[in-house]
Amino acid sequence: MRHEKVEVIFQAAVEVFAESGFDQAKMDEIAQAAGVAKGTIYYHFKSKEELFVGLMNEGMEKLSDCVRRGIALKKSPSEQLEALLHAHILFFVKNGKLAKLLLNEAFGTKERQRQFRTKIREYLNLIESVLQQGIEQGEFQMAHPREMASAIFGAASVVVLQKIYSLEENQSEEIEATAPTMIESVQQLVFHPLIK
Structure with a gap:
Protein backbone atom coordinates (compact mmCIF):
# COMPACT_ATOMS: atom_id res chain seq x y z
CA MET A 1 0.00 0.00 0.00
CA ARG A 2 1.31 3.41 -0.94
CA HIS A 3 2.19 5.86 1.82
CA GLU A 4 -0.78 8.17 2.54
CA LYS A 5 1.52 11.22 2.34
CA VAL A 6 2.10 10.43 -1.34
CA GLU A 7 -1.64 10.75 -2.01
CA VAL A 8 -1.67 14.14 -0.25
CA ILE A 9 1.37 15.23 -2.28
CA PHE A 10 -0.29 14.09 -5.53
CA GLN A 11 -3.48 16.02 -4.73
CA ALA A 12 -1.49 19.17 -3.99
CA ALA A 13 0.67 18.67 -7.08
CA VAL A 14 -2.41 18.46 -9.32
CA GLU A 15 -3.55 21.83 -8.00
CA VAL A 16 -0.16 23.52 -8.34
CA PHE A 17 0.73 22.06 -11.74
CA ALA A 18 -2.74 22.90 -13.07
CA GLU A 19 -2.48 26.46 -11.78
CA SER A 20 1.13 27.22 -12.75
CA GLY A 21 2.07 24.68 -15.41
CA PHE A 22 4.98 22.30 -15.01
CA ASP A 23 7.77 24.80 -15.71
CA GLN A 24 6.52 27.49 -13.34
CA ALA A 25 5.44 25.18 -10.51
CA LYS A 26 7.71 25.18 -7.47
CA MET A 27 8.28 22.32 -5.05
CA ASP A 28 7.87 24.83 -2.20
CA GLU A 29 4.34 25.60 -3.41
CA ILE A 30 3.48 21.91 -3.64
CA ALA A 31 4.83 21.29 -0.14
CA GLN A 32 2.83 24.20 1.23
CA ALA A 33 -0.35 23.06 -0.53
CA ALA A 34 0.18 19.50 0.78
CA GLY A 35 0.94 20.72 4.30
CA VAL A 36 4.25 18.85 4.37
CA ALA A 37 7.91 19.82 4.50
CA LYS A 38 9.68 20.05 1.15
CA GLY A 39 12.00 17.31 2.39
CA THR A 40 9.01 14.98 2.63
CA ILE A 41 8.38 15.40 -1.08
CA TYR A 42 12.04 14.74 -1.85
CA TYR A 43 11.91 11.65 0.36
CA HIS A 44 9.34 10.17 -2.05
CA PHE A 45 10.42 11.85 -5.31
CA LYS A 46 13.94 12.79 -6.42
CA SER A 47 12.81 15.73 -8.53
CA LYS A 48 9.85 17.73 -9.79
CA GLU A 49 10.08 15.70 -13.00
CA GLU A 50 9.84 12.42 -11.09
CA LEU A 51 6.87 13.76 -9.09
CA PHE A 52 5.12 14.81 -12.28
CA VAL A 53 5.73 11.46 -14.00
CA GLY A 54 4.46 9.68 -10.88
Whole structure:
Protein backbone atom coordinates (compact mmCIF):
# COMPACT_ATOMS: atom_id res chain seq x y z
CA MET A 1 0.00 0.00 0.00
CA ARG A 2 1.31 3.41 -0.94
CA HIS A 3 2.19 5.86 1.82
CA GLU A 4 -0.78 8.17 2.54
CA LYS A 5 1.52 11.22 2.34
CA VAL A 6 2.10 10.43 -1.34
CA GLU A 7 -1.64 10.75 -2.01
CA VAL A 8 -1.67 14.14 -0.25
CA ILE A 9 1.37 15.23 -2.28
CA PHE A 10 -0.29 14.09 -5.53
CA GLN A 11 -3.48 16.02 -4.73
CA ALA A 12 -1.49 19.17 -3.99
CA ALA A 13 0.67 18.67 -7.08
CA VAL A 14 -2.41 18.46 -9.32
CA GLU A 15 -3.55 21.83 -8.00
CA VAL A 16 -0.16 23.52 -8.34
CA PHE A 17 0.73 22.06 -11.74
CA ALA A 18 -2.74 22.90 -13.07
CA GLU A 19 -2.48 26.46 -11.78
CA SER A 20 1.13 27.22 -12.75
CA GLY A 21 2.07 24.68 -15.41
CA PHE A 22 4.98 22.30 -15.01
CA ASP A 23 7.77 24.80 -15.71
CA GLN A 24 6.52 27.49 -13.34
CA ALA A 25 5.44 25.18 -10.51
CA LYS A 26 7.71 25.18 -7.47
CA MET A 27 8.28 22.32 -5.05
CA ASP A 28 7.87 24.83 -2.20
CA GLU A 29 4.34 25.60 -3.41
CA ILE A 30 3.48 21.91 -3.64
CA ALA A 31 4.83 21.29 -0.14
CA GLN A 32 2.83 24.20 1.23
CA ALA A 33 -0.35 23.06 -0.53
CA ALA A 34 0.18 19.50 0.78
CA GLY A 35 0.94 20.72 4.30
CA VAL A 36 4.25 18.85 4.37
CA ALA A 37 7.91 19.82 4.50
CA LYS A 38 9.68 20.05 1.15
CA GLY A 39 12.00 17.31 2.39
CA THR A 40 9.01 14.98 2.63
CA ILE A 41 8.38 15.40 -1.08
CA TYR A 42 12.04 14.74 -1.85
CA TYR A 43 11.91 11.65 0.36
CA HIS A 44 9.34 10.17 -2.05
CA PHE A 45 10.42 11.85 -5.31
CA LYS A 46 13.94 12.79 -6.42
CA SER A 47 12.81 15.73 -8.53
CA LYS A 48 9.85 17.73 -9.79
CA GLU A 49 10.08 15.70 -13.00
CA GLU A 50 9.84 12.42 -11.09
CA LEU A 51 6.87 13.76 -9.09
CA PHE A 52 5.12 14.81 -12.28
CA VAL A 53 5.73 11.46 -14.00
CA GLY A 54 4.46 9.68 -10.88
CA LEU A 55 1.38 11.87 -10.91
CA MET A 56 0.72 11.15 -14.60
CA ASN A 57 1.15 7.42 -14.06
CA GLU A 58 -1.18 7.56 -11.06
CA GLY A 59 -3.77 9.45 -13.10
CA MET A 60 -3.68 6.92 -15.92
CA GLU A 61 -3.92 4.06 -13.40
CA LYS A 62 -7.01 5.63 -11.84
CA LEU A 63 -8.57 6.14 -15.28
CA SER A 64 -7.83 2.54 -16.26
CA ASP A 65 -9.23 1.18 -12.98
CA CYS A 66 -12.40 3.25 -13.37
CA VAL A 67 -12.90 1.99 -16.93
CA ARG A 68 -12.16 -1.64 -16.00
CA ARG A 69 -14.81 -1.50 -13.27
CA GLY A 70 -17.34 -0.19 -15.81
CA ILE A 71 -16.46 -2.84 -18.39
CA ALA A 72 -16.62 -5.67 -15.84
CA LEU A 73 -20.33 -5.03 -15.29
CA LYS A 74 -21.20 -5.61 -18.96
CA LYS A 75 -21.28 -8.76 -21.07
CA SER A 76 -21.28 -7.87 -24.75
CA PRO A 77 -18.47 -5.88 -26.41
CA SER A 78 -20.99 -3.20 -27.47
CA GLU A 79 -22.13 -2.74 -23.88
CA GLN A 80 -18.51 -2.78 -22.71
CA LEU A 81 -17.56 -0.07 -25.21
CA GLU A 82 -20.51 2.07 -24.12
CA ALA A 83 -19.45 1.59 -20.48
CA LEU A 84 -15.85 2.44 -21.38
CA LEU A 85 -16.85 5.73 -23.03
CA HIS A 86 -19.16 6.58 -20.14
CA ALA A 87 -16.49 5.88 -17.50
CA HIS A 88 -13.74 7.68 -19.45
CA ILE A 89 -15.72 10.86 -19.95
CA LEU A 90 -17.08 10.95 -16.40
CA PHE A 91 -13.60 10.37 -14.98
CA PHE A 92 -12.23 13.36 -16.91
CA VAL A 93 -15.25 15.49 -16.00
CA LYS A 94 -14.80 14.72 -12.29
CA ASN A 95 -11.02 15.13 -12.47
CA GLY A 96 -10.80 18.16 -14.75
CA LYS A 97 -7.47 19.48 -13.49
CA LEU A 98 -5.88 16.06 -13.79
CA ALA A 99 -7.35 15.71 -17.30
CA LYS A 100 -5.77 19.03 -18.30
CA LEU A 101 -2.42 17.90 -16.96
CA LEU A 102 -2.60 14.49 -18.61
CA LEU A 103 -3.45 15.95 -21.98
CA ASN A 104 -1.46 19.21 -21.93
CA GLU A 105 1.64 18.82 -19.84
CA ALA A 106 2.57 15.19 -20.31
CA PHE A 107 4.34 15.75 -23.61
CA GLY A 108 7.31 17.68 -22.21
CA THR A 109 10.71 16.07 -21.88
CA LYS A 110 11.65 12.93 -23.78
CA GLU A 111 11.64 10.89 -20.56
CA ARG A 112 8.22 12.22 -19.62
CA GLN A 113 6.93 11.38 -23.08
CA ARG A 114 8.42 7.88 -22.95
CA GLN A 115 6.91 7.04 -19.59
CA PHE A 116 3.57 8.61 -20.42
CA ARG A 117 3.38 6.82 -23.77
CA THR A 118 3.82 3.52 -21.93
CA LYS A 119 0.77 4.24 -19.75
CA ILE A 120 -1.24 5.51 -22.71
CA ARG A 121 -0.33 2.37 -24.66
CA GLU A 122 -1.57 0.19 -21.78
CA TYR A 123 -4.85 2.08 -21.77
CA LEU A 124 -5.17 1.90 -25.57
CA ASN A 125 -4.59 -1.86 -25.30
CA LEU A 126 -7.59 -2.03 -22.98
CA ILE A 127 -9.77 -0.23 -25.53
CA GLU A 128 -8.35 -2.34 -28.35
CA SER A 129 -9.14 -5.57 -26.49
CA VAL A 130 -12.82 -4.58 -26.30
CA LEU A 131 -12.80 -3.74 -30.02
CA GLN A 132 -11.03 -6.99 -30.92
CA GLN A 133 -13.53 -9.01 -28.92
CA GLY A 134 -16.34 -7.20 -30.73
CA ILE A 135 -14.79 -8.02 -34.11
CA GLU A 136 -14.40 -11.69 -33.15
CA GLN A 137 -18.03 -11.87 -31.99
CA GLY A 138 -19.31 -10.09 -35.11
CA GLU A 139 -20.54 -6.97 -33.28
CA PHE A 140 -17.96 -4.57 -34.73
CA GLN A 141 -16.68 -4.20 -38.24
CA MET A 142 -13.39 -2.34 -38.60
CA ALA A 143 -10.10 -2.86 -40.38
CA HIS A 144 -7.80 -1.16 -37.87
CA PRO A 145 -8.78 -1.70 -34.20
CA ARG A 146 -5.48 -0.28 -32.90
CA GLU A 147 -5.99 3.03 -34.68
CA MET A 148 -9.68 3.03 -33.72
CA ALA A 149 -8.65 2.68 -30.06
CA SER A 150 -6.52 5.83 -30.43
CA ALA A 151 -9.38 7.65 -32.15
CA ILE A 152 -11.78 6.71 -29.34
CA PHE A 153 -9.30 7.85 -26.69
CA GLY A 154 -8.81 11.14 -28.52
CA ALA A 155 -12.51 11.84 -29.07
CA ALA A 156 -13.52 10.98 -25.49
CA SER A 157 -10.66 13.05 -24.03
CA VAL A 158 -10.87 16.14 -26.22
CA VAL A 159 -14.64 16.54 -25.90
CA VAL A 160 -14.16 16.96 -22.13
CA LEU A 161 -11.04 19.09 -22.45
CA GLN A 162 -12.78 21.46 -24.85
CA LYS A 163 -15.69 21.84 -22.40
CA ILE A 164 -13.30 22.48 -19.49
CA TYR A 165 -11.52 25.23 -21.45
CA SER A 166 -14.73 26.79 -22.74
CA LEU A 167 -16.08 27.27 -19.22
CA GLU A 168 -14.53 28.88 -16.16
CA GLU A 169 -13.03 26.59 -13.53
CA ASN A 170 -15.73 27.53 -11.04
CA GLN A 171 -18.40 26.19 -13.40
CA SER A 172 -17.72 22.53 -12.59
CA GLU A 173 -21.43 21.91 -12.00
CA GLU A 174 -22.17 23.08 -15.54
CA ILE A 175 -19.43 20.83 -16.92
CA GLU A 176 -20.89 17.88 -14.99
CA ALA A 177 -24.38 18.76 -16.26
CA THR A 178 -23.16 18.46 -19.87
CA ALA A 179 -21.52 15.04 -19.28
CA PRO A 180 -24.54 13.07 -20.63
CA THR A 181 -24.45 15.13 -23.84
CA MET A 182 -20.71 14.53 -24.25
CA ILE A 183 -21.15 10.79 -23.65
CA GLU A 184 -24.05 10.59 -26.11
CA SER A 185 -22.11 12.53 -28.76
CA VAL A 186 -19.03 10.33 -28.58
CA GLN A 187 -21.14 7.15 -28.50
CA GLN A 188 -23.01 8.36 -31.59
CA LEU A 189 -19.71 9.10 -33.33
CA VAL A 190 -18.39 5.62 -32.50
CA PHE A 191 -21.53 3.53 -33.04
CA HIS A 192 -23.41 5.30 -35.83
CA PRO A 193 -22.11 6.48 -39.18
CA LEU A 194 -22.42 10.21 -39.82
CA ILE A 195 -23.54 9.75 -43.42
CA LYS A 196 -26.94 8.22 -44.22
